Amino acid sequence: MAFVNDNYCNLKDSYLFSQIAQKVNAYVAEHPEKKVIRMGIGDVTLPLAPAVIDAMQKAVAEMGVKETFRGYGPEQGYDFLHEAIVKYYAGFGVTLASDEIFISDGAKSDCGNITDIFSNANTILIPDPVYPVYLDTNIMCGRKIVYMDGKPENNFLPMPDDSVKADIIYLCSPNNPTGAVYTKEQLEAWVAYALKNDAVILYDAAYEAFVDDPAIPRSIFVVEDARKCAIELCSLSKTAGFTGTRCGYTVVPHALVRKTESGKELELNKMWLRRQTTKFNGVPYIIQRGAEAVFSEQGQKECREMLAFYKENARIMAEGLRRKGIKFYGVLALWAKDTSACPLLAAVKTLSKQWNALKKNCKQNNKNAWFLTRRFCF
């Protein structure tokens, strides 16, 4: 008899964002006369940058010529893309070795797959609210999960609490959905906590390109000791509109070493390489050439223009809500408590119950009954 994974019984029936879509669709069916701006899951609305398209077209042409055609590539990505990312990080003061970077088909896969290299005996610390994939992927492994509240009182930036013992800590900065960003000092505090507890931080920097202020870290590795306790996950979906093109990367420093339950020391970089070479066959050459172009001077200029457009959308939405007198929080998404002023906001009001349900393993009450109302970037 084949037994299936019990832990799936602990998952909510459907993924949060598909429930948002269902609610919005039901609202539209009931109110066909209303014009609805859909911002539930969020997606990019602008096409890929010309520099990216140009690079991919050249790569397509190479694939049609015997001498330049490529078959299976290195599972961890081509050197040309590693080098482009090394240079990009150097731009904000972080030195990486090329073989510390693993190219993937996006940060969502890496967020889920990284669970493979950790024991299920670990206690997982997850901010609330945050990108829901961290929670569901760990529920699938049957791990103990504890939460830390992001709320107005802490600017949606929970800080380490010495009374909470955690082995794996998820941090997302800028945070999806609140847009809250950790300062260097705050990240230093997290790194100190992780080192003290022999914990590992999984740092999701998917929205790093939205950071304009040079004083705000775009990578946890601006904190030198983070190399001993952190893995960074990143995506080109937000940086360059790659949501449908699929490319991201994960940085696993060589200095990151932890023990198995039986006491054997392992380098996490080697473990992740082993995992990826076993279960993943690499991102297509054409896509990696497009990704390389994102980090070129022209690509960066074009992507920055795209981000400016999305940020302007955010500004317009925020301005509209302010005019209507609706109190809200957030940069990447809007969080409002009072949905009465807008019928569509009221239609998605039950989402707060969804967050509650997602937290059924959690002892805390959901004090933050914020309604994920409208996501105005992507």
Ligand SMILES: Cc1ncc(COP(=O)(O)O)c(C=O)c1O
């Ligand atoms: C915080 C965060 N991490 C990761 C992802 C996934 O990105 P990707 O498209 O690279 O899978 C998202 C997508 O919305 C996100 O918001």
